[in-house]
Amino acid sequence: METDKSKIGSFLFNRSVQGVFYQLITLGLVALGIYYIVTNTARNMLERGLASGFHFLGVESQFDIGMTLIEYSPTSTYFDSFIVGLLNTLLVAGIGILFATIIGFTVGIMRLSSNWLIAKIAEAYVEILRNIPLLLQIFFWYFAVLRALPKPKQSLELYDSFFLNNRGLFIPDTVFGEGSSIIFYLLWLTIIISIGIFIWAKRRQNSTGERFPAFYVSTALILGTFFISLAATGFPVSFEYPELKGFNFKGGVKLIPELVALTFALAMYTASFIAEVVRGGIMAVSKGQTEAAKSVGLKQNLILRLIIIPQALRVIVPPLTNQYLNLTKNSSLAAAIAYPDLVLVFAGTALMQTGQAIEIIGMVMGVYLFLSLFTSLIMNLFNRFMKVDGER
Amino acid sequence: MNTMRISFLGLVCSVLMVPAAFAGTLDTVKSQGFFNCGVSQGVPGFSNPDADGNWSGIDVDVCRAVSAAIFGDPDKVKYVPLTAKERFTALQAGEIDVLSRNTTWTLSRDAQIGLEFAGVNFYDGQGFMVRKDSGITSAMELDGASVCTNLGTTTELNMADFFRANGMAYEPVVFEKADEVVNAYDEGRCDTYTTDKSGLAAQRTKLADPDAHVVLPETISKEPLGPVVREGDGDWADVVRWSLNAMIEAEEFGLSQSNAKTECALTSNPVVARLCGKEGGTGAGLNLGDSWSYDIVTKVGNYGDVYEKHVGENTPVGLARAGSPNASYKNGGVLYAPPAR
Numbered sequence: 053m054e055t056d057k058s059k060i061g062s063f064l065f066n067r068s069v070q071g072v073f074y075q076l077i078t079l080g081l082v083a084l085g086i087y088y089i090v091t092n093t094a095r096n097m098l099e100r101g102l103a104s105g106f107h108f109l110g111v112e113s114q115f116d117i118g119m120t121l122i123e124y125s126p127t128s129t130y131f132d133s134f135i136v137g138l139l140n141t142l143l144v145a146g147i148g149i150l151f152a153t154i155i156g157f158t159v160g161i162m163r164l165s166s167n168w169l170i171a172k173i174a175e176a177y178v179e180i181l182r183n184i185p186l187l188l189q190i191f192f193w194y195f196a197v198l199r200a201l202p203k204p205k206q207s208l209e210l211y212d213s214f215f216l217n218n219r220g221l222f223i224p225d226t227v228f229g230e231g232s233s234i235i236f237y238l239l240w241l242t243i244i245i246s247i248g249i250f251i252w253a254k255r256r257q258n259s260t261g262e263r264f265p266a267f268y269v270s271t272a273l274i275l276g277t278f279f280i281s282l283a284a285t286g287f288p289v290s291f292e293y294p295e296l297k298g299f300n301f302k303g304g305v306k307l308i309p310e311l312v313a314l315t316f317a318l319a320m321y322t323a324s325f326i327a328e329v330v331r332g333g334i335m336a337v338s339k340g341q342t343e344a345a346k347s348v349g350l351k352q353n354l355i356l357r358l359i360i361i362p363q364a365l366r367v368i369v370p371p372l373t374n375q376y377l378n379l380t381k382n383s384s385l386a387a388a389i390a391y392p393d394l395v396l397v398f399a400g401t402a403l404m405q406t407g408q409a410i411e412i413i414g415m416v417m418g419v420y421l422f423l424s425l426f427t428s429l430i431m432n433l434f435n436r437f438m439k440v441d442g443e444r
Numbered sequence: 445m446n447t448m449r450i451s452f453l454g455l456v457c458s459v460l461m462v463p464a465a466f467a468g469t470l471d472t473v474k475s476q477g478f479f480n481c482g483v484s485q486g487v488p489g490f491s492n493p494d495a496d497g498n499w500s501g502i503d504v505d506v507c508r509a510v511s512a513a514i515f516g517d518p519d520k521v522k523y524v525p526l527t528a529k530e531r532f533t534a535l536q537a538g539e540i541d542v543l544s545r546n547t548t549w550t551l552s553r554d555a556q557i558g559l560e561f562a563g564v565n566f567y568d569g570q571g572f573m574v575r576k577d578s579g580i581t582s583a584m585e586l587d588g589a590s591v592c593t594n595l596g597t598t599t600e601l602n603m604a605d606f607f608r609a610n611g612m613a614y615e616p617v618v619f620e621k622a623d624e625v626v627n628a629y630d631e632g633r634c635d636t637y638t639t640d641k642s643g644l645a646a647q648r649t650k651l652a653d654p655d656a657h658v659v660l661p662e663t664i665s666k667e668p669l670g671p672v673v674r675e676g677d678g679d680w681a682d683v684v685r686w687s688l689n690a691m692i693e694a695e696e697f698g699l700s701q702s703n704a705k706t707e708c709a710l711t712s713n714p715v716v717a718r719l720c721g722k723e724g725g726t727g728a729g730l731n732l733g734d735s736w737s738y739d740i741v742t743k744v745g746n747y748g749d750v751y752e753k754h755v756g757e758n759t760p761v762g763l764a765r766a767g768s769p770n771a772s773y774k775n776g777g778v779l780y781a782p783p784a785r
Binding site: 097099100101102103114115116117118125126195198199203218219297298299300302309310387388389390392396400401403404405406407408409 | 532588589592617628
């Protein structure tokens, strides 16, 4: 008996048991809190006559959207409007990330230039762009773009097929006719073969030291196959040109000024942060690396490409991920200049017309969470790929 | 350990403090001595702040009338400027008690989103404004136009209906704030600007050159605008509804801000006597004092006083009342209040 009691006692006063106990209590309280909030919300919504549930997603939206990447009309459902908004957000985030990366890396490397003028221009870019609030920059580019561009009837034009006015940029659309699918199959095939060539070339270089011009060979393969297959199938591709009809141009592809202004502002703003991340990453590579590379006779551009950048990337990628996430989330400022992104279309118009704030805001938050986690995942995989062998 | 105890207590307190239900709005308002009225961010004639932050307009006067009815003082109101997008959430969440912000009464708003419309204080309809030099004279010529408008309004749905019904194409350009719509239209982003016609008349005064623009003759929708309250609080809805009705009925029976004192002393008409609070005890049913309607008329005015003061022909907004639906039913309009008895 004595021993049993002391066993129980030591069990109760065991630190790890106490730890589990308090964690269970905390978890229980959190669960209780969530349960209370959910039921309280549901009851209040019922009392105040608020509609709830996701039935509205199947109902016709009855409104129109200015820019859609899929077929959409007022008879489409609210779910379609969600998809339209989502795709528009993805489009602006995707293009924004691409341009922000290009501009950011360029400016970051420029800032390290030994040329005084180039370095100062890059410094001025960074200091101006990152210190002005993004919303102001978006307004600036939007109204600067609008004011500078002519009306549709006085459009700037290029070869009668590209038109630029304050309604947007109009470019010819490619229309693929009969038999064009074979071209795409061949295109994919050559891309896969090219990836194989790269892997083979790297292995061969690792084992024998011999280099193979994989880049030139695969480019020639892809382009060559593409044009030969085009010619062989008798050019089943035609162009649809924009034409001025009434108020505006019809036909072709249209880039609305809101998209241009928003992408431009997001890319320029985020690039100023990326430039600093890149500069920091490069400076983190010790000077000895450059000197060692020089001493074995590598040329300047090869030193940058083979020695500096691979090591710098390990430092650059994690903060770069943050910048990508910021850009995606900042794209929700689109609502200020009428770019129909997810927030404007779904958390704006659809929310107003249905009044189902909780469901809609929940869905929109879920989308941004998913996009951010997905971007993180991709960048983490890339970071693992870039790490030096043997490093943890 | 101490921090854990404190955070635990904090959690318990926060759970207990979340209000599960809400008390009657009228009682709350009476005890706190004022109420919150949701208005626009500045629509001249309807709800617009002056340089000192004093709000005026016919929508503001609905709130002032409610305040006069409850407190005998039209200024026990706090005004909360809201965008079209924010307004319903603000009302549902209890941030405001009355929404008087040129809001259109529709089935879905009434039935689905927990709102109750307390009447109509302005009968409007959606129209289009274009540049004079575009040469357009009818909305039927707008095929292919870019259309600037405001997010979160019935306008978005009406224009989709209008263009669809007439087989015309258009490009919607939708902004969150009214001033951004005006700015983008002024900069030439759009061929036309659409909203309620009263809104067009009001916003036109903000354009760089108001005379270079014209409102097209077509009215493409019905827009009955009126005050809104939360659903499920009938007593409060009654106070707002009858404050508005009293203004309309006072005009019908010739009781105005300028003559109310003398009329009330002399009258032999029982309807006027009831409006003056001398007979009938109408206040009891509303949980108000018997002079509630007299206070509205003397301190805010009747419907005609308010209309002419803020949006009538002698104001910058300049909307003629004669011949419009906002005229009294006796003059061919549709303004008709149920009897206050």
